[in-house]
Amino acid sequence: xxVDKYVHADTExxxxxxxxxxxxxxxxxxxxxxxIAADGDGSVYRFFKGVSGNLIPITMKxxxxxxxxxxxxxxxxxxxxxxxxxxxxAVIDADIFADSLDLAPSGGALPGTVAGVTETPADGxxxxxxxxxxxxxxxxxxxxxADAKAGYDICLTTNTDAGTGGTVTIVAEFIEG
Numbered sequence: 808x809x810v811d812k813y814v815h816a817d818t819e820x821x822x823x824x825x826x827x828x829x830x831x832x833x834x835x836x837x838x839x840x841x842x843i844a845a846d847g848d849g850s851v852y853r854f855f856k857g858v859s860g861n862l863i864p865i866t867m868k869x870x871x872x873x874x875x876x877x878x879x880x881x882x883x884x885x886x887x888x889x890x891x892x893x894x895x896x897a898v899i900d901a902d903i904f905a906d907s908l909d910l911a912p913s914g915g916a917l918p919g920t921v922a923g924v925t926e927t928p929a930d931g932x933x934x935x936x937x938x939x940x941x942x943x944x945x946x947x948x949x950x951x952x953a954d955a956k957a958g959y960d961i962c963l964t965t966n967t968d969a970g971t972g973g974t975v976t977i978v979a980e981f982i983e984g
Contacts, residue, residue: 827863827982828941835862835981843875843910843965844972850965851895854977857888857958860945862981864904867931869963870976871910877970878910883931883977885948886960899948901964906934910965910975931977943984 817824826832839854867883883905887896908929932940939947945955963975 825984827984833983834865835983837979837981838976840974840976841963842972843878843963843969843975845969846972848966848968850968851886852963852965852975853886853889853960854963855961855979858944858961858981860943860948860950860955860957860959861984862944863941863984864932864935864944864947865940865980865982867904867977867979868928869905869908869910869931870928870978872974875969875971875973875975876911878965878967880966881908881910882906882964882966883908884962884964885944886962887956888958888960896960899959901962902934903947904934904961905929905931907966908933910969928978931979944981 813819813829815824815828818829837855837858841852841854843850843852869883871878882902884901884903885899886901887899889896908931910929935942935947944959945952948956948959950956961977961979963977
């Protein structure tokens with residue numbers, strides 16, 4: 808039998824629902840570029856600082872130039888925001904968004920190049936289960952409204968050293984939740 812219903816339970820029940828889930832909300836974009844170096848396994852590149860935990864990540868594209876080699880195991884995840892005292896913010900979940908990205912264009916994860924830049928970006932949200940695509944950043948971090956941080960750093964961690972460094976650009980979009 809065919810159905811005709813709203814997919815959001817609150818809307819179907821006639822209740823007020825979060826606009827991001829029903830009829831639209833503002834999209835926030837972020838772009839970060841970094842020259843990664845051959846500087847050892849476990850390097851952390853903090854692309855976005857103090858990102859609101861109320862944002863819902865919808866896309867995260869990772870572009871790499873063809874100079875990068877051997878960076879075949881990189882992650883994208885959440886760290887505590889770096890405090891102003893100079894200490895690094897602690898890791899929350901280093902690979903919550905992407906685990907084991909191959910950033911070396913010759914590795915096959917990022918096929919094709921145009922003028923030395925990958926034509927097809929890697930998916931920086933490839934580790935997020937389809938059922939979790941509507942979660943806010945603080946929920947991805949395992950927090951609740953009560954213990955959510957004021958902001959989160961979104962970081963790229965190179966688990967295997969880039970044999971040759973190069974340019975990495977991350978273009979991310981979020982919905983205000």
